[in-house]
Amino acid sequence: MIAALIALCDHLWQKVIDRFARLLGGSIPSATAAACLATAALTVTALTGLASTAAAETDAPYAQATASVATDGTVVHSKNVTSVSRKSTGVHCVQVDGRINLSNVVIHVTPGGWRFVSAATPSALCGNAADSIAVAFANNSGTATDSAFFLSILQR
Numbered sequence: 001m002i003a004a005l006i007a008l009c010d011h012l013w014q015k016v017i018d019r020f021a022r023l024l025g026g027s028i029p030s031a032t033a034a035a036c037l038a039t040a041a042l043t044v045t046a047l048t049g050l051a052s053t054a055a056a057e058t059d060a061p062y063a064q065a066t067a068s069v070a071t072d073g074t075v076v077h078s079k080n081v082t083s084v085s086r087k088s089t090g091v092h093c094v095q096v097d098g099r100i101n102l103s104n105v106v107i108h109v110t111p112g113g114w115r116f117v118s119a120a121t122p123s124a125l126c127g128n129a130a131d132s133i134a135v136a137f138a139n140n141s142g143t144a145t146d147s148a149f150f151l152s153i154l155q156r
Contacts, residue, residue, distance in 0.1 A: 064105060065096045065153040071112070071146045081151070082131075090137040090144030093126035094151060102130065105153050109135055112148030116140075119151075 065080035073086035080097040087093055096102065102121045111117045115137045123134035137147040 063152050063154055064100050065151070067094065067151045069094075069149050069151065071148045080153075086146075087125055087134075088144070090146055091125055092135045092149075093123075093129075094133045094135060095126075095129070096131055096133070096153065098131050100131070100153065102133065102153070104156050106156055107133060108152040108154070110150045111137055112150070114140070115145060115147045116142075117147075117149065 063079065065078070067078040067081040067084065068076040069084050069092065070076055073084050073092055075081060075084050080100060081094060082097055083095045085093050085095075107119050107121070109117050109119045116139075118136045119133055121133045122128040122130055123132070125134040125136070126132035133151070133153075135149060135151065137145050137149070139145045
C-alpha cells in the first residue's frame with residue numbers, strides 16, 4: 001500500500017512540476033525536480049504513520065540521502081543519515097554517511113510549517129565537519145525557532 005501511495009504521489013508531483021515548467025515558459029532543472037519528488041515521497045511516507053522509535057529506512061532511489069526529522073530532532077525515517085543533533089533552538093546538525101561527498105550535491109530542506117530555512121556545509125555550527133549540514137530555522141520576525149523538516153541530498 002505504501003509503495004502504491006508513493007508511486008501515486010510521484011506521478012502527481014511530476015504533473016505539478018510539468019505544469020510549473022509550462023507556466024514559467026521553460027523547464028525545471030532535473031535536480032530541482034528530483035528534490036521535489038524525493039521530498040514528496042518522504043512526506044507521503046511520514047503521513048502514513050510509519051514512525052517508530054527506531055528510524056525506518058527510506059526508499060528514495062534518486063536521493064543520496066534523505067531524512068524526515070521531528071521538531072525535537074528525532075529522526076522519523078532516513079536514508080544514509082547517520083545522526084541529527086539539535087545544537088540550539090532552531091539549529092540542527094545533520095551528519096550523513098561518509099561515502100557522500102557534500103561538496104558536489106544539491107541540498108533541499110523543506111520546513112514543517114511556515115518558517116525560513118537555511119542549510120550550509122561545511123559550517124562552524126557543526127564543527128566544520130565535511131560530512132555534516134547545518135540546518136537553521138527562523139520565524140517571520142527572524143527569531144530562531146524549532147521546526148520539523150524534510151531533507152533531500154541529490155547528486156549534481
